[in-house]
Amino acid sequence: xxxxxxxxxxxxxxxxxxxxxxxADSLPQATAWIQTEWLPLYSQTLDSLxxxxxxxxxxxxxxxxxWKARQVxxxxxxxxxxxxxxxxxxxxxxxLFIHKALNSIHLADFTADEIxxxxxxxxxxxxxxxxxxxxxxxxxxxxAPLAYCPKFSFIAEYRKDRVPRIEMPVFDDAFxxxxxxxxxxxxxxxxxxxxxxxxxxxxxxxxxxxxxAHLAIPDPNDKNYIAAVDFLAARGKTPExxxxxxxxDYTVLMAEAYFGAVGPAIKAVDSNHLYLGPRLNKSWxxxxxxxxxxxxxxxxxxxxxxxxxxxRDVEIKNxxxxxxxxxxxxxxxxxxxxxxETDVGAGWRVTDQAERGLFYHNYITKMAESGCVVGWQWFKxxxxxxxxxGIVDLDGNLYTxxxxxxxxxxxxxxxxxxxxxxxxxxxVSLLPEADAYFExxxxxxxxxxxxxxxASASVYRESYLRFDVSTLDANIDSAKICLYGIAQEKEAGCxxxxxxxxxxxxxxxxxxxxxxxxxxxxxTWSHGDDIQIDVTRVLLDAIETDSKLSIRIIGTLxxxxxxxxxxxxxxxPVARPxxxxxxxxxxxxxxxxx
Numbered sequence: 001x002x003x004x005x006x007x008x009x010x011x012x013x014x015x016x017x018x019x020x021x022x023x024a025d026s027l028p029q030a031t032a033w034i035q036t037e038w039l040p041l042y043s044q045t046l047d048s049l050x051x052x053x054x055x056x057x058x059x060x061x062x063x064x065x066x067w068k069a070r071q072v073x074x075x076x077x078x079x080x081x082x083x084x085x086x087x088x089x090x091x092x093x094x095x096l097f098i099h100k101a102l103n104s105i106h107l108a109d110f111t112a113d114e115i116x117x118x119x120x121x122x123x124x125x126x127x128x129x130x131x132x133x134x135x136x137x138x139x140x141x142x143x144a145p146l147a148y149c150p151k152f153s154f155i156a157e158y159r160k161d162r163v164p165r166i167e168m169p170v171f172d173d174a175f176x177x178x179x180x181x182x183x184x185x186x187x188x189x190x191x192x193x194x195x196x197x198x199x200x201x202x203x204x205x206x207x208x209x210x211x212x213a214h215l216a217i218p219d220p221n222d223k224n225y226i227a228a229v230d231f232l233a234a235r236g237k238t239p240e241x242x243x244x245x246x247x248x249d250y251t252v253l254m255a256e257a258y259f260g261a262v263g264p265a266i267k268a269v270d271s272n273h274l275y276l277g278p279r280l281n282k283s284w285x286x287x288x289x290x291x292x293x294x295x296x297x298x299x300x301x302x303x304x305x306x307x308x309x310x311x312r313d314v315e316i317k318n319x320x321x322x323x324x325x326x327x328x329x330x331x332x333x334x335x336x337x338x339x340x341e342t343d344v345g346a347g348w349r350v351t352d353q354a355e356r357g358l359f360y361h362n363y364i365t366k367m368a369e370s371g372c373v374v375g376w377q378w379f380k381x382x383x384x385x386x387x388x389x390g391i392v393d394l395d396g397n398l399y400t401x402x403x404x405x406x407x408x409x410x411x412x413x414x415x416x417x418x419x420x421x422x423x424x425x426x427x428v429s430l431l432p433e434a435d436a437y438f439e440x441x442x443x444x445x446x447x448x449x450x451x452x453x454x455a456s457a458s459v460y461r462e463s464y465l466r467f468d469v470s471t472l473d474a475n476i477d478s479a480k481i482c483l484y485g486i487a488q489e490k491e492a493g494c495x496x497x498x499x500x501x502x503x504x505x506x507x508x509x510x511x512x513x514x515x516x517x518x519x520x521x522x523x524t525w526s527h528g529d530d531i532q533i534d535v536t537r538v539l540l541d542a543i544e545t546d547s548k549l550s551i552r553i554i555g556t557l558x559x560x561x562x563x564x565x566x567x568x569x570x571x572x573p574v575a576r577p578x579x580x581x582x583x584x585x586x587x588x589x590x591x592x593x594x
Contacts, residue, residue, distance in 0.1 A: 065125030066095025087326035099375025109396030123410020128377030197274030263297030295323025357405025454555030528563030
């Protein structure tokens with residue numbers, strides 16, 4: 001029997017749960033506009049999932065687009081459940097379900113019936129935010145259901161008649177009454193099994209219109225002003241000496257007021273359906289207290305997830321762990337841009353429709369790997385004047401190349417999840433014994449993050465990691481070092497990892513004047529998201545020598561970007577770097593043919 005060897009990845013009929021590593025340098029690339037130039041970004045696709053095969057049983061779908069091969073208790077409505085460590089939506093018939101939808105479906109160039117015929121052809125089973133209500137009235141609704149998401153904007157509607165008008169009047173007594181009255185909007189959907197879940201508002205300005213805005217209210221009797229002043233007083237603070245931590249913590253208080261009013265009001269009208277929240281965005285979603293409060297009221301937390309080439313483990317898993325709820329990615333996209341420097345919008349700019357497809361493949365596989373994303377909604381169905389964000393252009397023509405790529409992964413999503421969940425986890429996972437970065441001549445050892453920047457000498461940054469591998473032996477099949485991105489916004493440039501032969505550097509003293517040089521390039525990449533670096537060969541060498549493995553991370557392009565990764569001192573265990581090693585399956589080495 002022949003066993004194939006590809007680098008350090010072994011595919012064996014004898015190994016029933018072989019972990020297969022995909023190395024970044026072998027992945028297809030898209031070219032994205034980053035700040036001022038086009039840079040390559042790697043994309044994980046179905047073709048790059050070594051050992052992936054299709055099980056026909058996993059492709060059979062229920063009436064609603066659920067997974068016919070897996071069924072649990074049915075309630076007649078969509079719900080969510082965590083099963084064997086993975087979050088799922090469950091369709092009305094009890095089949096496990098992943099929501100695959102498009103936002104902003106308007107009946108301009110298509111009828112409702114045409115929408116219901118078109119979307120399933122490309123693996124979609126739902127519609128997202130801002131979809132015309134007439135779409136839900138299709139004559140095909142019962143025959144080919146699309147799960148949809150009604151929305152009522154509680155804050156936006158309430159503040160229209162408020163005097164003075166402020167953005168986030170969540171502490172008004174009248175706001176609670178308004179929510180109780182206007183949640184009746186959802187009563188019309190209470191018995192509809194086709195509803196996936198409800199949205200309330202969109203991208204509310206929790207921080208920019210939070211503490212500072214409430215303190216600026218001129219009326220001293222305004223409940224929002226009083227809430228802000230009392231909040232600071234309880235902390236021994238005044239408006240003049242408040243800081244960013246105060247601002248973040250105030251959003252937790254605001255969350256208690258908002259979700260405590262909106263959530264119960266919706267559930268009092270309709271307890272059958274999922275409440276998905278107000279489509280959260282930006283940095284406050286990294287505030288633990290805020291997410292913990294939202295999880296008390298939201299069934300699945302919808303986030304508009306931009307400035308990421310793929311989802312990040314730290315962000316997505318934090319949301320799930322802090323809230324105890326799964327995630328729905330309610331907005332993301334990539335657009336073709338011939339003039340990227342003048343385009344607007346938060347999505348990625350790429351060069352053609354094929355690269356939009358690469359982005360979609362990478363994003364969906366990363367979401368599937370997270371184990372806590374139960375659906376996503378691409379922004380949007382049809383282009384607008386700002387560019388080709390949709391799957392249909394302004395004249396109603398389909399982007400067939402993009403749609404075919406989307407269908408490749410949409411129609412296989414349950415099979416892909418089965419493949420992911422069957423993969424073997426690492427046999428060994430090690431934290432660094434030392435890690436540090438330096439900024440010019442200043443040592444930054446002991447910090448909770450690792451930074452990289454190609455710049456002038458005084459602000460130049462490099463990161464180093466060293467692992468003690470004395471507990472490992474030479475029967476290693478494959479190994480990788482995992483770094484987890486924690487930067488607030490999109491960071492991309494050109495970066496590389498290098499092997500460092502000198503293991504004598506010290507975490508608290510390494511700087512630009514004494515740092516050891518790197519040699520072999522272990523990997524290159526162009527974004528600040530999570531990264532995996534193949535270290536199999538150098539790890540085997542380290543096991544045979546001094547049992548230490550050092551690498552350094554550097555920037556190779558001076559464009560001002562600063563990717564930030566978690567260090568071993570990071571308070572969040574998910575963010576800490578790891579060396580993950582996989583041993584050969586029993587008996588495998590005896591059968592390898594070089």
